[in-house]
Every structure is written in structure tokens, then in C-alpha cells.
Amino acid sequence: MTHTIRDLDTPCALIDVARMQRNIDRMQARMNQLGVKFRPHVKTSKSLPVTRAQLAAGAQGITVSTLKEAEQFFADGITDILYAVSMAPGRLKQAHDLQARGCALKIITDSVAGASEIGRFGAQNNVVFEVWIEIDTDDHRSGVKPEDASLLEIARVLLNDGMTLGGVMTHAGSSYEYNTPEALERIAEQERAGAVRAAQRLRDAGYNCPVVSVGSTPTALSAKHLEGVTEVRAGVYVFFDLVMHNVGVCSMDDIALSVLTTVIGHQVEKGWAILDAGWMAMSRDRGTQNQQRDFGLGQVCTEEGEVLQGYLLSSANQEHGILSRVGEPDSDIAQRFPIGTRLRILPNHACATGAQHPVYHAVQKEDETAVWPRFYGW
Amino acid sequence: MTHTIRDLDTPCALIDVARMQRNIDRMQARMNQLGVKFRPHVKTSKSLPVTRAQLAAGAQGITVSTLKEAEQFFADGITDILYAVSMAPGRLKQAHDLQARGCALKIITDSVAGASEIGRFGAQNNVVFEVWIEIDTDDHRSGVKPEDASLLEIARVLLNDGMTLGGVMTHAGSSYEYNTPEALERIAEQERAGAVRAAQRLRDAGYNCPVVSVGSTPTALSAKHLEGVTEVRAGVYVFFDLVMHNVGVCSMDDIALSVLTTVIGHQVEKGWAILDAGWMAMSRDRGTQNQQRDFGLGQVCTEEGEVLQGYLLSSANQEHGILSRVGEPDSDIAQRFPIGTRLRILPNHACATGAQHPVYHAVQKEDETAVWPRFYGW
Numbered sequence: 001m002t003h004t005i006r007d008l009d010t011p012c013a014l015i016d017v018a019r020m021q022r023n024i025d026r027m028q029a030r031m032n033q034l035g036v037k038f039r040p041h042v043k044t045s046k047s048l049p050v051t052r053a054q055l056a057a058g059a060q061g062i063t064v065s066t067l068k069e070a071e072q073f074f075a076d077g078i079t080d081i082l083y084a085v086s087m088a089p090g091r092l093k094q095a096h097d098l099q100a101r102g103c104a105l106k107i108i109t110d111s112v113a114g115a116s117e118i119g120r121f122g123a124q125n126n127v128v129f130e131v132w133i134e135i136d137t138d139d140h141r142s143g144v145k146p147e148d149a150s151l152l153e154i155a156r157v158l159l160n161d162g163m164t165l166g167g168v169m170t171h172a173g174s175s176y177e178y179n180t181p182e183a184l185e186r187i188a189e190q191e192r193a194g195a196v197r198a199a200q201r202l203r204d205a206g207y208n209c210p211v212v213s214v215g216s217t218p219t220a221l222s223a224k225h226l227e228g229v230t231e232v233r234a235g236v237y238v239f240f241d242l243v244m245h246n247v248g249v250c251s252m253d254d255i256a257l258s259v260l261t262t263v264i265g266h267q268v269e270k271g272w273a274i275l276d277a278g279w280m281a282m283s284r285d286r287g288t289q290n291q292q293r294d295f296g297l298g299q300v301c302t303e304e305g306e307v308l309q310g311y312l313l314s315s316a317n318q319e320h321g322i323l324s325r326v327g328e329p330d331s332d333i334a335q336r337f338p339i340g341t342r343l344r345i346l347p348n349h350a351c352a353t354g355a356q357h358p359v360y361h362a363v364q365k366e367d368e369t370a371v372w373p374r375f376y377g378w
Numbered sequence: 379m380t381h382t383i384r385d386l387d388t389p390c391a392l393i394d395v396a397r398m399q400r401n402i403d404r405m406q407a408r409m410n411q412l413g414v415k416f417r418p419h420v421k422t423s424k425s426l427p428v429t430r431a432q433l434a435a436g437a438q439g440i441t442v443s444t445l446k447e448a449e450q451f452f453a454d455g456i457t458d459i460l461y462a463v464s465m466a467p468g469r470l471k472q473a474h475d476l477q478a479r480g481c482a483l484k485i486i487t488d489s490v491a492g493a494s495e496i497g498r499f500g501a502q503n504n505v506v507f508e509v510w511i512e513i514d515t516d517d518h519r520s521g522v523k524p525e526d527a528s529l530l531e532i533a534r535v536l537l538n539d540g541m542t543l544g545g546v547m548t549h550a551g552s553s554y555e556y557n558t559p560e561a562l563e564r565i566a567e568q569e570r571a572g573a574v575r576a577a578q579r580l581r582d583a584g585y586n587c588p589v590v591s592v593g594s595t596p597t598a599l600s601a602k603h604l605e606g607v608t609e610v611r612a613g614v615y616v617f618f619d620l621v622m623h624n625v626g627v628c629s630m631d632d633i634a635l636s637v638l639t640t641v642i643g644h645q646v647e648k649g650w651a652i653l654d655a656g657w658m659a660m661s662r663d664r665g666t667q668n669q670q671r672d673f674g675l676g677q678v679c680t681e682e683g684e685v686l687q688g689y690l691l692s693s694a695n696q697e698h699g700i701l702s703r704v705g706e707p708d709s710d711i712a713q714r715f716p717i718g719t720r721l722r723i724l725p726n727h728a729c730a731t732g733a734q735h736p737v738y739h740a741v742q743k744e745d746e747t748a749v750w751p752r753f754y755g756w
Contacts, residue, residue, distance in 0.1 A: 010466065011756060043696055063695040065658075085697050086642040088388065088654050089718040110643055113717045141698055142643050142652050173695065175460055264464040264487055265520050274520050276466050280443075281756075284662035284730060317551065318521055318729055319443040319463050339491045340467040349698055351660060355731070358755035376737040376754075378389060378659075 004270045004367040005303065009122070010342065011263040011281035013357040015372065016305065017364045019256035021053060027220065027237050028057040039063050039082060039213065041235030047360060047374040048076050050238060063233045067094050068378050074103045082213070084105045084169065084233070086134065086142055087093055089117040106166050110134040110143045114156045119161025120213050126251070129163050132211060134201075135170040137194030138187065143170060147199040155207045166209025168202070170195045175218035179248050179329050184222035191219050196228035220375060221249045226356025232371045239350035242299060246291040254297070254306055257354060258344040260303070260361075261321065263337045273337040275321035275346055282316060283352035297321065298345035305344055323346070382745040383681065388640040388720065391735040393750065394683065395742045397618060399431060399635035405598065405615050406435040412604045417441050417591065419461060419613030422729045425738060425752040426454050428616060441611045445472050446756050452481045458590070462547065462611070464512065464520055467495040474505050484544050485535045488512040493532045493738065497539025507541050510589060511580075513548040515572030516565065521548060524576040533585045540712060545589025548573045548581070549611070553596035557626050557670055562600035569597050574606035599627045615628035617728035624669040629687055630677070635732060636722040638681070638739075639699065641715045649707025651715040653691070653699035655723055660694060661730035676713045676723035681714070683722055691723050 005014070015086075031201035032039040040054045051062060051073060061080030064070045070081045079102060079221055087095065087107045098105050107129055109115045109249035115131070122129050133154055144151050155165055172191035178184050180187035183264030195214045202209040214226070215233035217240075226232065239257040240250040261277035279297065288295045314324040323337065330336065337343070354360070360372040383392070399545055409416040413611075418432045429440060429451060436596040439458030448459050457480060465473065465485045476483050485507055487493045493509070499509050510735070511532055514521030518687040522529050533543055533639070550569035556562050577582045580587040593611035596616075606609065610622045617635040639655035657675070665675045678689035692702040701715065706707035708714065725731035732738070 009472070009756065067631075085654065086652065088531065088642045090387065090720075093664060094387070111717065113712075114643060117464070117717060136645075141695060141700070142645070208615040262466040262468055264466050265492060267514075267520070274464065276463065279663075279730070280733060284664070285657075286662070286664075317519060324551055334491075339489065339495060342468075352657070376734075378387065 003369045005260065005363060005369060008260055008361055008369065010260050011277040012260050013360050014258050014344065015239070015362045016256045017359045019254060020050065023237055023240060023256060024054055026055045027234060028059065030221065031232055032058065034223065036226050036229050037231035039231050039233045040238065041065070041084070041117040041233050042069060042073065042175050042233040045354060045374065046376065047372050049362065049372045051078070054238065057110050062372070064233070066378050067091055067098070068375070070103065070105060071258050072375055074098060074101070074312060078191065082132070082169070082245060084108060084171070086110055086114055086117055086169070089121070090290045092098060092118065095129065096125060097101060099127065106130045106132055108134045108169060109154065110136070111155055112150055113152050113356045115157040119157055119163055122163050123161045129164040130166040131158050131163050132166045132213065132354045133198070135168050135195050135198045137170045137191045138172040138174040140173040146194045146201065151201060152205050153200060155202055155205070159207070165202070165207055165209060167209050167213060167230070168195055169211070169213035170199045172216050172219050175216045176247060178218065180277045181222065181248070184218050184248070185224055188219035189222035192223060192226055192229055194237055199228065217244060218247050218249050230309070236350050237294065239354070241350040242295045242346055242348045243287040243291065246288055246293055252346070257347045258301065258305065258346050259298070259353065261343050263339055263341040265336040265339065268331070268334050271324050271331060271333050273323040273333050275323055276319065277313070277321045278319040279314040280318050281356055282313065282345065282347060283349065285349040285352035286331060289346040290311055295348060298347050301344040303344060381467050381747045381748060383638065383741060385737055386638055386747065387656040388581070388638050390638050391732060391738050392636050392638050392722065393617070393738045393740045394634045395740050396630060398428065401499065401615055401618060401632060401634060402435045402555060405612060406437065408609055409597065409610055410436065412601065414604050414607035415506045417611045418608050418616065419443070419462070419611050420447060420451065422613040422616055423624065423732060423752065424754065425750050427740065427750045429456070431510055431550055432616065441613070444756050446468055448476055448481065448483060452476060452479070454646055457482045460510070460547070462486060462549070464492055465496055467499070469494065471501040473507065474503060476567070477507070484507055484508045484510055486510045486512045486547060487532065488514070488520050490528055490531050490535055493535040496533055497541055500541050503541045508544040509536050509541050510544045510547045510591065511576070513546050513576045514567045515548045516550040516552040518551040520646065524572045524579065528578060530583050533583070537585070543580070543585055543587060545587050545591060546573055546576045547589070547591035550594050550597050550607050554621065556596065556623060557624060559600065560624070562626070563598050563602055565595035566601035570601060570604055570607055577606065595622060596625050596627050614728050617732070619728040620673045620724055620726045621665040621669065624666055624671055625654050630724070633724045635728045636683065636724050637676070639721050639723060640719070641719040643717065644712040646709070646712050647710060649702050649711050651701040653701055653721070654697065655691070655699045656694040657695040658696050658725065659734055660691065660699065660725060661727065661734050663727040663730035665726040673726060676725055679722040679724060681720040681722060
């Protein structure tokens with residue numbers, strides 16, 4: 001049976017498939033032009049149809065943020081998987097099991113202690129893990145600095161225990177903090193140069209380092225060249241969101257994920273419409289709070305997706321959202337958005353909003369939707 | 379097979395069952411003493427074993443925030459259910475279906491327009507909904523003011539269409555903003571008086587108004603008396619959290635929900651330990667940000683649950699948490715919390731953190747855990 005948007009109960013998550021495909025094609029074309037492989041980060045969608053579309057466009061392998069994602073996508077036939085979070089020792093058995101079943105899983109570490117745990121488990125269990133070393137190129141989160149002495153020591157420990165050094169990887173997460181082409185190009189170059197430098201140091205010391213993997217959505221879309229890089233990773237580009245709009249790497253019309261909601265009440269004196277999309281449907285992500293433009297908890301659009309300038313989801317409780325106008329309260333709010341009016345909300349952060357929903361409703365043509373399952377948990 | 383905490387993969391959500399039971403017993407004893415029924419809000423847990431424990435202690439009926447919760451708990455044999463979010467017209471059919479199957483569902487509205495939608499659907503479909511009118515007693519969110527002229531008009535419209543007026547209900551959500559016994563007692567009295575006044579106006583106008591329902595965790599625990607009130611609702615008290623600790627209605631030792639996590643790396647110069655619990659495991663809730671004590675994204679404890687004063691989850695990405703010390707960075711961080719160290723994090727907001735997890739691991743004795751499923755979505 002064919003469902004249309006109008007058949008859907010609210011709140012629910014919508015994917016505009018045409019926009020998503022445009023985002024996928026744009027990124028893949030850029031990667032092809034830059035001469036690198038592309039390994040999308042599927043933590044954004046955790047959904048097979050989305051990931052299949054990325055692979056169909058030319059992506060080679062995927063990046064995951066949990067071994068649950070690795071398990072799910074491996075069960076769907078995807079074998080080339082990078083688990084891009086430092087290995088917890090207690091999860092090595094699960095990684096081993098995946099590998100034993102045929103998954104070409106790559107794991108990462110950024111410390112001698114971490115490498116020792118991997119090496120010890122590997123040696124004891126007669127398993128060779130392919131390990132990539134995480135490089136810190138922007139002081140943002142994890143990783144060893146390109147010039148740090150421990151970089152070579154990590155490689156030595158891994159090889160000593162019989163592991164394979166697959167390469168280096170970095171993620172310039174601080175790129176989210178910029179919003180000019182110049183600054184983005186600069187952080188992209190910093191990310192590239194740091195990863196390439198780390199690989200060079202390893203090679204100079206006699207280690208193989210086949211892969212040099214970099215990426216974040218802003219840097220992937222801003223790098224001028226990627227000399228020395230073999231692959232790029234990015235996740236949120238597939239849907240984009242208001243944070244990425246503020247960073248300047250997409251327009252509002254590129255945002256492919258939204259939450260469909262219904263007006264359930266008003267507080268007319270305050271200029272509020274009350275929606276059935278609260279933080280449970282949007283997430284608590286306030287990623288635009290410290291950016292050049294604060295979208296509250298989301299940008300309000302018509303049911304068809306037309307942006308209603310100046311109308312935001314200004315605050316939320318668990319299952320209540322408060323829609324209001326920026327600046328002076330809208331005294332016509334109850335006439336403008338009567339009870340039962342359906343609206344779409346564009347999210348601050350697609351990864352966080354998607355995670356609140358058991359399924360996406362993929363809007364394939366104006367009036368046809370399909371259910372795309374997604375999973376969660378660990 | 380018996381599992382212990384040490385068998386659990388991280389990140390995962392733990393319930394300290396002894397604490398939970400103590401929280402349940404404390405609230406129920408208070409309600410008994412105040413001479414009112416208690417109708418817990420099960421949006422906090424969305425889990426049958428938790429709800430069963432609340433009912434076993436003496437609760438009468440439940441409150442839900444979604445019709446999905448109503449469906450799930452009705453399937454588990456619970457029939458007396460208040461859906462405490464203004465009815466979206468598009469969901470009336472689902473409410474009707476629940477009622478037709480034997481669920482004693484109560485729905486709410488706070489406007490003439492909303493009442494008309496309910497009445498029209500009811501009249502057209504030959505169904506009598508029991509409707510409660512939501513009262514706004516603290517300018518916080520939804521509801522009609524106790525003195526508002528439309529209060530009587532809502533009642534008139536409902537009865538005119540053949541619906542049943544079940545009563546009035548209010549939720550003083552602004553109680554979360556206070557932190558002294560005096561202020562909490564004052565807002566509790568304001569909540570009580572407003573609801574009772576609305577009921578009185580309805581009765582004076584000749585309408586039956588059997589139920590007067592009030593509540594939030596802070597007001598439920600702070601009301602001096604509840605004259606005229608017939609039932610109280612509260613949700614988060616079952617687990618408590620750091621927000622409630624700051625409000626002053628629980629101690630740190632009452633918090634029954636935590637997230638078990640593993641140290642996966644360090645940035646020693648910054649005094650950081652990197653954890654495998656990021657915002658996906660904790661939620662993005664920053665509820666303590668503007669309170670008297672900001673706990674970042676959570677309070678760090680040992681694996682056994684002992685609070686480590688001064689150590690917070692200070693920031694997070696999707697699957698990375700950053701643990702740091704308040705004030706001066708801890709230069710011994712890597713020795714204090716070596717890779718593989720397991721810790722518990724107390725959450726800002728139990729409702730938001732629980733929602734990120736497919737199951738709870740109920741810690742029943744020190745070394746025994748049971749899986750308590752929970753559901754999500756709409």
C-alpha cells in the first residue's frame with residue numbers, strides 16, 4: 001500500500017530522498033575529482049537504504065561509530081568497515097568474532113597502552129587485527145600528535161605483537177567551529193598535512209602505512225587538494241542540518257532530514273503554538289546556540305517543506321515543542337497555525353535527531369513515502 | 379545465566395533496583411500520607427518492570443506522554459491510563475481504537491478548538507471520550523488559566539458533543555527552576571490552588587469535575603497539603619537525577635539510573651580521559667547548566683557507584699565522552715583511570731538518558747543484573 005506524507009502519524013522523521021541523493025552525488029563527485037576513495041560515516045543514518053545509496057554512488061567501505069553498526073551492516077553484506085572509535089579492551093572479543101566471520105574490520109588506537117591491549121589480545125588469541133593509528137591534527141578530541149614520539153612506539157608495539165598497521169586516520173572535528181571558506185580551507189589543509197606528516201614519519205622509520213584517512217563534512221567539502229591522502233570520511237553531509245548550514249557548507253534547501261509534527265495547542269498571549277514534537281523527537285542538541293545564527297531547537301517549515309522564515313522551535317519538553325516567532329510575539333499565531341496544522345522542523349544536528357526515531361519515512365516523490373528502518377543502541 | 383555488572387558491554391544503562399524501590403516507596407508513602415491517589419508518569423522509564431514496581435507499591439493508574447506508551451502498557455494489562463499531552467486531532471482514531479479494546483483512556487485538551495475537534499470526532503464516530511481539561515498554573519507551557527473565560531466554554535463544548543468531563547489536571551513544570559524548600563512549597567501550593575480553583579469554577583457552573591490531578595516530582599515532594607486534590611502525578615522521582623539533586627528533592631545517593639562506561643584513551647596534557655559514553659549514551663541534556671551546580675554531561679563514579687567528587691563528563695561527541703576534573707587539569711589522569719577502567723556516570727536528566735538505551739540492566743544485588751526492556755518511538 002502506498003503511503004503519502006498526509007497518512008503519517010506525527011511526530012516522525014522524514015528523509016527527502018531527492019535532496020539526500022543530491023548530497024551523496026555532490027560529495028562523491030568531489031572525492032572523485034580529488035582522486036581519493038570515500039568511506040562514508042554511517043553513524044548519521046544507521047539505515048541500510050541510506051548506506052546502500054552511498055555505496056551505489058561510489059563509496060568504498062564504511063565508517064562506523066559502534067560495533068553494533070559494524071554487526072548490522074556486516075549482516076547486510078558490507079565487509080570493509082572502519083570502527084573509528086578507540087578500541088575498548090573489553091570489546092576486542094566482539095571485534096575478533098566479526099573478523100572471524102569474514103568482516104574486514106579495521107580498528108584504531110591512539111596510545112601505547114591501547115596498542116598493547118590490542119597486541120596482547122591478538123597474540124593470545126592468534127588473531128591479527130588491522131589497526132590504524134588515530135592522529136590528532138586539531139587538538140579536538142582523541143589521537144596522537146603527528147610529531148609525538150609515541151607515534152612510532154605505537155607502531156612498534158603493534159607489529160611486535162604481530163598486528164598489521166593499516167594506516168593513519170584523523171578527524172578534524174574542530175572544523176565545525178568555522179564558517180568562512182578561508183578558515184575551512186585552512187583547517188582542511190591542517191587535517192591533511194598532519195595525517196600525511198604522521199604517515200611520513202612512520203614510513204621514514206621503516207613501517208608500512210598504506211592508508212592515510214582524513215575527514216569531516218566541512219573539511220571534505222573545503223579541501224583544495226588532498227595530496228598524500230588515500231581516503232576521506234564524512235557522515236552528516238548525507239542529510240546536512242542547521243549546524244552545517246551555519247558552517248556554510250550547505251544551503252537550507254540541502255537539508256534532507258526533518259521532523260513532521262502537528263500543532264496541538266496555543267498560548268496566544270505569548271505568541272506560542274504548541275507542537276507534538278518535543279526534545280524526544282528533535283533531540284536536545286543545541287548545536288547552533290553558539291553559531292552565527294541560533295535556530296533554537298529547529299527551523300519551522302510548512303508540511304511541504306517550505307521554510308517559514310523567523311519561526312523556530314524555540315524550546316521543548318519531552319513531547320511538547322514550543323513554536324514562536326523570533327523577535328515580537330506573533331499575536332495571530334492561533335490563526336496562522338490552527339490546531340491540527342502539520343509542519344516540518346529542520347534539525348540542528350541530523351545525527352542526534354535521527355537517533356531519536358525508530359524509522360525514517362523516505363519521501364520519494366511528493367506523495368509517496370517508504371519506511372526505512374534504522375537501529376540504535378550498542 | 380546470571381550476569382554481573384562486570385559481564386556487561388559498555389556503554390549501557392544501569393538501574394540500581396534498591397534505590398529505585400526506595401524512591402518508589404518514599405513517594406507512595408508521601409501520597410498515602412497526603413491522602414491522594416498516585417498516578418506515576420511512566421515516560422521516564424518506558425519499562426514494564428519499573429511500572430509494575432510502581433503499581434505494586436500502591437499507584438493507581440499511569441500517566442503517559444505518547445499513545446505508543448498507552449499501547450504498550452495496555453498490552454501489558456494496565457487499563458487506567460491518562461495521556462497527558464493535548465490530543466492531536468490526527469491521533470483521535472488511535473485513542474478510539476484503544477478505548478474500543480477496553481482501555482480506560484483519558485485524554486486532555488486546553489482549548490475550545492481542541493475540545494471541538496474531540497467532540498466532532500466523538501459525535502461522528504459514536505464514541506464518548508473521557509476528557510480532562512489542562513490548567514496552566516505557572517505560565518510554564520500548556521493549559522488554560524484557572525480564571526480564563528474559555529475554561530467553562532471548553533466544558534460546554536465537550537458536554538454538548540456528548541463527551542465526559544473527567545476532571546482537570548495541571549503540571550507545574552516551572553518547579554524545576556527552584557531550589558529551596560520555601561520556593562518549592564510555594565510553587566506546590568500555587569499548583570494545587572490553581573487546579574482546585576479551576577475545578578471549583580467548573581462545579582459552580584454546574585459541571586461535574588471528579589478529578590483534580592496535579593504534579594511534578596518537585597511539587598509532589600514539597601506540597602504541605604493537597605486539599606481538594608484527588609491525585610498526583612510524577613515521573614522522574616523513580617530514578618531521580620542531577621537536576622533533581624540540584625532542585626534539592628533528592629541526594630546523590632538516591633539517583634538510581636547511571637551509564638556504565640569504559641576508558642578508551644587519554645589526552646594527558648589536557649587532563650582528559652576519553653570514555654566510550656558520548657552524547658548517544660548520555661543524551662544531549664544539559665539540564666544542570668543554569669542550576670546552582672553545573673555537572674556538565676554527568677557526574678563520574680566508580681564502577682561500583684561511588685561518587686568521584688570533582689570528576690565530570692565535561693563534554694561529549696556522539697560516541698566519545700571527555701572526563702575531566704573541575705578546576706586544574708589532573709596530570710595523573712592516565713594513572714588514575716587507565717585504559718579499560720570502568721566507571722558509572724550519573725545523568726543530568728533520567729528521562730533523556732534512559733531514552734537513548736534499548737534496555738536497562740537492573741542491578742538487583744551487587745553482582746546480579748537482569749535485562750529490563752524499554753521501548754521508544756511513537
